[in-house]
Amino acid sequence: MxxxxxxxxxxxxxxxxxxxxxxxxxxxxxxxxxxxxxxxxxxxxxxxxxxxxxxxxxxxxxxxxxxxxxxxxxxxxxxxxxxxxxxxxxxxxxxxxxxxxxxxxxxxxxxxxxxxxxxxxxxxxxxxxxxxxxxxxxxxxxxxxxxxxxxxxxxxxxxxxxxxxxxxxxxxxxxxxxxxxxxxxxxxxxxxxxxxxxxxxxxxxxxxxxxxxxxxxxxxxxxxLRGGKPEDGVVPDTPDWGPVTKSFAGIPEVPPDWVARHSRELCLLDVRGPGEYAGELGHLANALLIPLDQLRDRLHEIPDNRPVITICQSGKRSAMATQILLKSGVDRAANLAGGMIQWNRLGLPVA
The missing domain is CATH 3.60.15.10 (Ribonuclease Z/Hydroxyacylglutathione hydrolase-like)
Structure with missing residues (x-):
């Protein structure tokens, strides 16, 4: 069992x-x-x-x-x-x-x-x-x-x-x-x-x-006695900007296909190095490149009028980037589930 x-x-x-x-x-x-x-x-x-x-x-x-x-x-x-x-x-x-x-x-x-x-x-x-x-x-x-x-x-x-x-x-x-x-x-x-x-x-x-x-x-x-149902019948803390789910590790994530359909409404933040950004997996069109080790010092470069989707090769470094953003006060931030590996596996467009 x-x-x-x-x-x-x-x-x-x-x-x-x-x-x-x-x-x-x-x-x-x-x-x-x-x-x-x-x-x-x-x-x-x-x-x-x-x-x-x-x-x-x-x-x-x-x-x-x-x-x-x-x-x-x-x-x-x-x-x-x-x-x-x-x-x-x-x-x-x-x-x-x-x-x-x-x-x-x-x-x-x-x-x-x-x-x-x-x-x-x-x-x-x-x-x-x-x-x-x-x-x-x-x-x-x-x-x-x-x-x-x-x-x-x-x-x-x-x-x-x-x-x-x-x-x-x-x-x-x-x-x-x-x-x-x-x-x-x-x-x-x-x-x-x-x-x-x-x-x-x-x-x-x-x-x-x-x-x-x-x-x-x-x-x-x-x-x-209501079975846990809130008095207003509304599920609490549901993000209204996208299909965000949390991993068991506590990281907010969004699915790649949703990101592909809504990319113009999002800030796409790639936290890989420049070589990876231009490498075999490619990158998303209009993605902002800020390597993870520079992110804390360059938070001011991230626009605050759109949700931020963090991106890396496999979704691991970008998970850390999401945590950095959330701790800095960026409340609309989520990780690209599976990173560029999953993005390419699904055949989604790259620049």
């Missing part, structure tokens, strides 16, 4: 991407709204088709990116039938199975943190995504959103600890840099519910944590 674990440092949230290597169908679990561009870039680079955007529950500390996954990739959004979400495409319950290509995850109801908490388990029961129910050496709080420590005790004991001992457990959050655990580890070492803990021990611990409410709860919960 294709598997990636992603992290949002602001909310300490893990997002998980699972894909079928045969069909390229995928699911994404617990996306973060503000990290959508990053996640979408990875999905494109891995050539995946997102079938489902899953949430383990209605989050109180961040806004889900599920609605954005629907808008961008046509994914169906999935959450518990007990969650009360208005915008969900599919409401699942305990025992349901979601297939993506030749892979699947099954649904286990694990309420306690909220009424609608779910754990998603892979087909071979070798991985489980526990959301905020069971954390690494911890458990999700139970003091709001209809939380109940007694229900969480049963959820963990009956639904998660019943999985194979070597099943890998991936939580919704971790605040200390831990990434994965196992059923056996948590049974033995979890200080709240592991070892010889009894229900009254666990409940006593959970009911006396005295934690402050999440700082984004008043924003996150209403937004997540």
């Amino acid at each position: 294709i598997f990636r674990q992603l992290f949002d440092s602001d909310s300490s949230t893990y997002t998980y991407l699972l894909g079928c290597p045969d069909t390229r169908e995928a699911v994404v679990i617990d996306t973060v709204f503000e990290q959508h561009a990053r996640d979408a870039a990875l999905i494109r680079e891995l050539d995946l088709k997102v079938r489902y955007a899953l949430d383990t529950h209605v989050h109180a500390d961040h806004v889900t990116g599920a609605w954005l996954m629907r808008k961008t990739f046509g994914a169906q959004t999935v959450i518990s039938g007990q969650a009360g979400v208005d915008e969900a495409d599919i409401e699942v319950n305990d025992g349901d199975v979601l297939a993506f290509g030749n892979q699947s995850v099954s649904v286990r109801a694990t309420p306690g943190h909220t009424d609608g908490c779910l754990t998603y388990v892979t087909r071979d029961k070798d991985m489980a995504f526990t959301g905020d129910c069971l954390l690494i050496r911890g458990a999700g709080r139970t003091d709001f959103q209809a939380g109940d420590a007694h229900r969480m005790w049963r959820s963990i004991r009956e639904q998660i600890f019943s999985l194979p001992e070597d099943c890998l457990l991936y939580p919704g959050h971790d605040y200390d840099g831990r990434t994965v655990s196992t059923v056996a580890e948590e049974k033995a070492f979890n200080p709240r519910i592991g070892g010889e803990a009894r229900e009254e021990d666990f409940v006593g611990y959970m009911e006396n944590m005295a934690l402050p409410h999440p700082r984004l709860i008043d924003i996150a919960v209403p937004a997540n």
Whole structure:
């Protein structure tokens, strides 16, 4: 299985991407709204088709990116039938199975943190995504959103600890840099519910944590009850000057054929050396030549009334040029994807 674990440092949230290597169908679990561009870039680079955007529950500390996954990739959004979400495409319950290509995850109801908490388990029961129910050496709080420590005790004991001992457990959050655990580890070492803990021990611990409410709860919960859809229904931060996408490395890029059709409306900035500019790959008509090692000193030569497209041989040096421009205050800048190599491969015109 294709598997990636992603992290949002602001909310300490893990997002998980699972894909079928045969069909390229995928699911994404617990996306973060503000990290959508990053996640979408990875999905494109891995050539995946997102079938489902899953949430383990209605989050109180961040806004889900599920609605954005629907808008961008046509994914169906999935959450518990007990969650009360208005915008969900599919409401699942305990025992349901979601297939993506030749892979699947099954649904286990694990309420306690909220009424609608779910754990998603892979087909071979070798991985489980526990959301905020069971954390690494911890458990999700139970003091709001209809939380109940007694229900969480049963959820963990009956639904998660019943999985194979070597099943890998991936939580919704971790605040200390831990990434994965196992059923056996948590049974033995979890200080709240592991070892010889009894229900009254666990409940006593959970009911006396005295934690402050999440700082984004008043924003996150209403937004997540809409499935992450903004109140105005508009996708944020979408460039209006061209089909800009960000790579997983965070570089804004535009496709060569679009540049060819709109070259007169753009500032074409070639950052190769003079020999390459006149060499076998050629250059774009009217491209401004400023070698990369001179760019910081010659920023004043770049017109500010047009978007800037940076160009080099393969798109690597021009990626650095794009970052230099963005840091200098040029907000309409993007890299020519694939550089002159891809430009020539497509048979686009050169001077």
